[in-house]
Amino acid sequence: MSKRIAGPEIERLIQLLAKVPGLGPRSARRAAxxxxxxxxxxxxxxxxxxxxxxxxxxxxSTCGNVDTTDPCxxxxxxxxxxxxxxxxxxxxxxxxxxxxxxxxxRYHVLGGTLSPLDGIGPEQLNVRxxxxxxxxxxxxxxxxxxxxxxxxxxxxxxxxxxxxDFDVKVTRLAHGVPVGGELDYLDEGTLAAALKSRTAx
Numbered sequence: 001m002s003k004r005i006a007g008p009e010i011e012r013l014i015q016l017l018a019k020v021p022g023l024g025p026r027s028a029r030r031a032a033x034x035x036x037x038x039x040x041x042x043x044x045x046x047x048x049x050x051x052x053x054x055x056x057x058x059x060x061s062t063c064g065n066v067d068t069t070d071p072c073x074x075x076x077x078x079x080x081x082x083x084x085x086x087x088x089x090x091x092x093x094x095x096x097x098x099x100x101x102x103x104x105x106r107y108h109v110l111g112g113t114l115s116p117l118d119g120i121g122p123e124q125l126n127v128r129x130x131x132x133x134x135x136x137x138x139x140x141x142x143x144x145x146x147x148x149x150x151x152x153x154x155x156x157x158x159x160x161x162x163x164x165d166f167d168v169k170v171t172r173l174a175h176g177v178p179v180g181g182e183l184d185y186l187d188e189g190t191l192a193a194a195l196k197s198r199t200a201x
Contacts, residue, residue, distance in 0.1 A: 010036070062133075064109030064126050066091050080106050083140040087130065087159065089113055089147060097145060105143070108133065113151035114158055125155075127162065134166050144172040148193070
């Protein structure tokens, strides 16, 4: 059993920080110590921001995004193209696509991927709401922006099957050579996908 190095409040702070993705116990201790040293400049404002997040952050009932309003700002933005719906696994994927500013579309967050071994089936994902949105007739294209993993591709095939009865174009993100990538550093799967997805020059 390890010795306690601080009071229970500090120990609890370290334990909670250690649950944040990317922070292990050692990083959590360093982060906690840094926050405590900068109590007025960092710890107090962080505690206030966390308290406000607990009170105000909502999950959008339309798309599954997180925001302080429901429906979220993306769903209520009149400049967004309602005919194009980008389906993502998680909110972090939505945020990544938004940072790219590549499309002015609307989104749908699944909340994960199909994984029978982990007990995740269609009922655990936001699939029914996606089918209902497409069934409304406003959506003309569904872009499946899921990860190129076995689970992601399984989910994409399942969704394509679920949407096959509707008059909607279903597309997926291109897979292959990343911008700035060198062929020598790419894995075989990426190279094979790039060759299959080749386009006219």
